[in-house]
Amino acid sequence: MKEGIVLLLGRPNVGKSTFVNNVIGQKVAITSPKPQTTRFPIQGLYSDERGRIIFTDTPGIFDKTKDSLAQKINRTTLESVNKEFDAVLYFIDPTRKRDFEEARVLGIARKIKAPVILVVNKNDKKQTYLPQYMFLEDEFEETFHISALKSHGFEDLLDRLFEILSEEKEVSMVDPDHVYPLLNMDSKTFIAELIREKVFIMMGEEIPYSTTVVVDKIAERKNNLTYIKARILTTNDRHKKMLIGVAGRKIKELGSYARKEIALAINKKVFLDVTVEVDPHWQEVLYS
Ligand SMILES: Nc1nc2c(ncn2[C@@H]2O[C@H](COP(=O)(O)OP(=O)(O)OP(=O)(O)O)[C@@H](O)[C@H]2O)c(=O)[nH]1
Ligand SMILES: [Mg+2]
Incomplete structure (x- = not known):
């Protein structure tokens, strides 16, 4: 091998x-x-x-x-x-x-x-x-x-x-909490990435770059349902309003798109609770 x-x-x-x-x-x-x-x-x-x-x-x-x-x-x-x-x-x-x-x-x-x-x-x-x-x-x-x-x-x-590639080499698996076949990401990060992707796909030019996603909680509930709490962080109030949309329509659409893909990925029913927050400093803390 x-x-x-x-x-x-x-x-x-x-x-x-x-x-x-x-x-x-x-x-x-x-x-x-x-x-x-x-x-x-x-x-x-x-x-x-x-x-x-x-x-x-x-x-x-x-x-x-x-x-x-x-x-x-x-x-x-x-x-x-x-x-x-x-x-x-x-x-x-x-x-x-x-x-x-x-x-x-x-x-x-x-x-x-x-x-x-x-x-x-x-x-x-x-x-x-x-x-x-x-x-x-x-x-x-x-x-x-x-x-x-x-x-x-x-x-x-x-x-x-x-x-x-050589025969002898053994590659070490990096993160014990990884989501196979991902080797360096835990479930919270992977789910946050799936939500972030929807921001990249659905939102206009600059918003994806002022935005990140944090997953706070993943909990198993009754009837094969997984509850996920996530926050979309953006650096300014104008982008927050655009992410939420008129009467909350944008965030609903974004959440529903992300929920469907997460459900497929983890093969469970998913309740996704996703909110938008302004955090001017997220870039300093994340990806450090
Ligand atoms: N037509 C065509 N589009 C492609 C192909 N490969 C990638 N794309 C498209 O190119 C765009 C960028 O693809 P990504 O895989 O996100 O590119 P990347 O190199 O990972 O980009 P960064 O993460 O920004 O560095 C997406 O819209 C893809 O669908 C290809 O072989 N053919
Ligand atoms: Mg890429």
């Missing part, structure tokens, strides 16, 4: 989390069309008859660190690069122009000693800007073209990863 850790790198929105979910076959990382969806490294376990791979999904690296949250997010990715891993998947998205963010990721990738594989994602779409990225093929060991969304091209990539 082969075992190893594979790190994903790339700028925001290239499809790293989508890949991790679809290769594992289960949602471990939230995804959205907005950049900077992932905020901390997420370890998901892939296994088949050949062995086990821990895929470490990281937040997208960006160049301009506007605020303290953005700086923290970048820092967690840079910390992952300094930890132990056996190979790197460097994701690019040629449906978008190459820009200064790509240069930042490239700078990091160049310093990595483990094998770096270039993964050209979104090949189900027109890859208008592919020529801008072609020089990267000479920089790294090899290139694979995939669609993370459609799960195309995974087999060849996995074959290559298992060739790289």
Whole structure:
């Protein structure tokens, strides 16, 4: 059996989390069309008859660190690069122009000693800007073209990863309270992430970035019902009003969307009690 850790790198929105979910076959990382969806490294376990791979999904690296949250997010990715891993998947998205963010990721990738594989994602779409990225093929060991969304091209990539990984290595499972196949997240954090994803999907441009989610309580009740108490924290009152919506309609819709997915994920009936609070300091406390 082969075992190893594979790190994903790339700028925001290239499809790293989508890949991790679809290769594992289960949602471990939230995804959205907005950049900077992932905020901390997420370890998901892939296994088949050949062995086990821990895929470490990281937040997208960006160049301009506007605020303290953005700086923290970048820092967690840079910390992952300094930890132990056996190979790197460097994701690019040629449906978008190459820009200064790509240069930042490239700078990091160049310093990595483990094998770096270039993964050209979104090949189900027109890859208008592919020529801008072609020089990267000479920089790294090899290139694979995939669609993370459609799960195309995974087999060849996995074959290559298992060739790289060694026989002897034993990877340690990180968090004893993890939600399998997630290795570094407990249930409260995972549920908070599912709710945060709905904020990313349903709310306009800036709200997701002023917002986080905390799950305070998960309690088993009668008749296979799970009670969950969660709070959406936002830094300002204007965003709180928008999250609640006219006559509470927005928060109701958001809660109902999240509840359905949580119920599916934990295979139980769920009562989700979700409220919105202003907390100007949540960014200082969380993700520290
Ligand atoms: N068409 C297409 N869309 C994709 C593909 N992979 C990802 N996407 C979409 O691209 C968007 C971003 O995907 P994510 O997986 O959240 O990207 P990410 O790299 O994890 O982004 P950050 O967490 O912000 O760093 C989502 O809307 C995905 O559905 C793909 O292969 N094809
Ligand atoms: Mg992500």
